[in-house]
Amino acid sequence: MRRVVCKGGRLWLGEVTEADVAALHAVYGDPGATQHMPFAPLSLPQVAGLVDEAVRAAAAEPRRLYVLAVLEPGEPEAIGVARLRVDAEHPHSAEIGLGLRPDHWGRGMGTDLVRLLLKFGFKQLGLHRIWGARSPANLPAQLAMLTAGMVEEGILRHHVSTPWGWRDSVIHAALEDEWTDR
Template identity: 45%
Template sequence: MTSVHLAGPRLALREVEPGDADALLAIYGDREATRHLSFEPRTPDQVQLITDRSIASAKDSPRTEYCLAVTRLGQHELIGYARLATEPQQAATIGFALHPAVWGRGLGTETVHLLCALAFNRLGLHRVWAARSPLNEASARTLLRAGMTEDGRIRDHVFVRGAWRDSITYSILEQEWSPIDGVETAAADGS
């Protein structure tokens, strides 16, 4: 297993660890933090399963899923959760959630840049895409600031809170992406 560690100007991505479950519950168990996500708030048991699955997926070979803790640069505490799942045709889908206490500071944009650095610089992918709730205007601004382009709408994409919901999709191609100053892509294990 090769551990992932990516650092930006203010944030870092690292592998999820067993001790991250409580900090992840503070995000995934929070009604406001999950308001625009594709699921309702998670229970402690559900978050423990997500934590365990995240740790296990890091050992898969070939690795197709990168579930990573978002931390402040130089700190260890999880303040967000980021995911990149590879797809055929040198592509990946990304998603992330940050604790509401850190919203509105541009950290989502930096998280997207770090995920793109993983996709393009480390994994050699060609295309990265993301989806958001139509009501999540903050996510729209974040994805556009990160250099992504709005692609369109997937009708009735997810069933959440008792109803079908559309998703708005965004993508970026390897030749369109420019890293922000201060993003490095070294892996913790030297690869």
């Protein structure tokens, strides 16, 4: 297994470990942080299950799922989570997702995180297309993806079943030959 490390100016990405469960629960267990995700806030044991799944996925060959801790240099614990899932049928394409602790919102870190995921996918994994889906109501995610250089492609109607009903998704994507490492 190749360990993932991807460093940006303000944020780093590294492999999720069992030591990250409490820090990731601050994202996945927070009602504000999960309001645009397709699930209700998760319990600590549920987050531990996600981390176990991430650790198993890291050992898979070929690796299709990257669940990475979002780190600030010099800080002792993760401030968020980033996911990149490589499409099994189209291995040059991947979907991204991310979440940050609410105490880190409003500082441009979402944009930095999207940029870091694009850099990781294009430079380290050699992907051609990276896309992400967001809730139409998630305007900070829209701003982060557009500012990071992703293009809004359209809406998938009733794309995601959530505990609150069906939700549309707005799709954003970046292509390797159009992307610039800003």
